């Protein structure tokens with residue numbers, strides 16, 4: 001069954017506004033407060049961890065703990081964007097475990113030249129995006145995780161390369177199976 005956002009129990013009845021700790025029912029106002037609270041948390045030390053699935057959830061929890069009760073928890077409804085449906089909720093855990101065991105087996109992409117790192121990291125990021133484990137906040141968690149992965153592998157993180165449209169295009173292309181734009185983006189981010 002495909003759920004309309006209006007039927008989402010995480011939303012206020014009859015709306016597509018996510019229930020939130022601030023009890024804001026207006027989407028524009030929620031966006032404003034969500035961004036401010038997110039930025040404050042993003043500025044803090046992100047929780048340390050092993051770059052595994054639990055760590056990934058802890059990063060989401062850290063970033064969104066002030067806004068959503070379910071921060072750090074995976075979603076229970078089906079969602080999609082721009083006609084692309086993400087992983088069905090019943091398969092999220094197993095798919096995420098697969099992705100993270102792949103990263104662990106590859107030693108979290110340490111010891112690679114930036115060109116190779118970019119290709120491998122693009123693949124992991126594309127897979128994580130295709131799963132889209134959380135109801136909201138996936139993009140920001142993806143980029144925070146990428147920054148940690150790059151730092152762990154000894155690369156710099158040039159946030160200036162993160163132009164919004166460019167990230168979006170690269171992600172959408174990756175969903176369609178072409179990870180080249182995403183790899184090029186990561187290459188630019190990692191340029192010293």
Ligand SMILES: Nc1ncnc2c1ncn2[C@@H]1O[C@H](COP(=O)(O)OP(=O)(O)OP(=O)(O)O)[C@@H](O)[C@H]1O
Nearest residue numbers: 081082084135136137138139140167168171172175
């Ligand atoms: N049509 C699409 N197909 C595949 N991925 C998409 C599509 N549209 C957006 N995305 C990706 O989904 C992620 C955004 O997911 P979500 O809205 O849960 O995160 P967010 O952090 O709240 O938003 P944002 O990343 O826009 O700040 C981004 O990585 C974005 O590139």
